[in-house]
Amino acid sequence: MPLAEPGPGRRERPPLAPEVVHPVAAEAIASHLAARQWALTSRAAQPSIHLLSLASGRAAAHENGEVSDWSGPALIWLPAGSAERLEISAGARAHLLRLRADSWHRYLPPSAETAYLDLAGVAGILAFPVDADLAAAVGRSIASIAAELAAPARSASAAILSAELSLCVLRFWRLFADEADGAAPGNSADVLRRFRRLVEERHHQQLRVADYAQLLGVTPDRLHALCSRALQRSPSELIQQRIVQEAARRLETSSATVKQIAFALGFKDTAYFSRFFTRHTGEAPGAWRRSVAARARSGRLRPSLDFADWP
Numbered sequence: 001m002p003l004a005e006p007g008p009g010r011r012e013r014p015p016l017a018p019e020v021v022h023p024v025a026a027e028a029i030a031s032h033l034a035a036r037q038w039a040l041t042s043r044a045a046q047p048s049i050h051l052l053s054l055a056s057g058r059a060a061a062h063e064n065g066e067v068s069d070w071s072g073p074a075l076i077w078l079p080a081g082s083a084e085r086l087e088i089s090a091g092a093r094a095h096l097l098r099l100r101a102d103s104w105h106r107y108l109p110p111s112a113e114t115a116y117l118d119l120a121g122v123a124g125i126l127a128f129p130v131d132a133d134l135a136a137a138v139g140r141s142i143a144s145i146a147a148e149l150a151a152p153a154r155s156a157s158a159a160i161l162s163a164e165l166s167l168c169v170l171r172f173w174r175l176f177a178d179e180a181d182g183a184a185p186g187n188s189a190d191v192l193r194r195f196r197r198l199v200e201e202r203h204h205q206q207l208r209v210a211d212y213a214q215l216l217g218v219t220p221d222r223l224h225a226l227c228s229r230a231l232q233r234s235p236s237e238l239i240q241q242r243i244v245q246e247a248a249r250r251l252e253t254s255s256a257t258v259k260q261i262a263f264a265l266g267f268k269d270t271a272y273f274s275r276f277f278t279r280h281t282g283e284a285p286g287a288w289r290r291s292v293a294a295r296a297r298s299g300r301l302r303p304s305l306d307f308a309d310w311p
Contacts, residue, residue: 022100023103026096029096030093031093033090035087035088037086040078044098051097052097053168055132056072058071059086059088060087060089061082062084062087075134075171076127094139095142108165109166115169117242119173121231126176142164142168144160192230195212198215203239206266240276244277247261247277251288
């Protein structure tokens with residue numbers, strides 16, 4: 001499956017067909033005599049994140065006359081809108097994964113939720129030099145994703161797609177998280193990172209913002225200021241978003257009743273949970289579940305919840 005319309009490179013690639021763009025796409029980039037370019041502003045690519053596993057050779061991203069370039073082996077994360085085009089040099093070998101920013105997380109299992117929440121809010125390009133084995137491992141996962149997308153009718157295709165996508169994301173996230181762990185304790189980035197992890201661990205406990213602040217060793221006012229300045233969301237809004245996201249995931253993927261889901265998320269009153277969910281999504285829990293099922297039967301995209309502003 002081609003990832004995007006090509007830029008003005010030396011080798012033309014066929015454009016995407018005008019059907020609905022799949023949330024995930026992947027391809028192998030074999031060594032070639034000429035440099036190649038991918039336009040990242042096309043209909044398919046502009047709203048998408050790109051993960052490049054560069055096994056060897058060089059690659060570069062171009063944005064407003066600025067050039068960021070890398071040599072392999074390396075892993076590069078290009079958030080949506082971070083570059084106008086991607087260039088792969090002659091002789092380079094790579095694999096490229098495209099993730100539609102508003103919906104790719106739906107293919108991840110709960111075990112990869114932490115990685116999604118961390119990486120979804122990244123605005124700038126991330127690049128890490130890696131050893132050849134890691135680049136090859138990510139490349140194999142991307143190749144497997146491409147194979148599954150090319151033959152979606154095969155048994156267990158969705159499960160394999162989810163597993164390989166999780167491996168790609170988690171392997172990159174590990175590099176990102178290790179770098180973040182080196183941040184000075186107590187600085188803004190460190191507080192936000194620890195706050196996210198606490199919410200991830202305790203969102204079902206219905207803790208107050210003051211409780212999170214106490215666990216972080218900061219005042220509620222400082223936590224509010226950090227979240228509002230960096231993410232344009234209050235701590236309370238971020239906590240509520242995480243609860244809604246988890247409620248939607250359980251409604252979509254489990255057979256638990258609305259009452260069971262409400263209790264699992266710390267709500268003692270099912271009616272209050274229903275009002276809470278409706279306020280944030282525009283649909284009652286039961287209606288949301290029926291809407292998801294109907295869209296799945298018709299092949300349409302499911303309702304989308306966007307948590308890209310999460311730290």
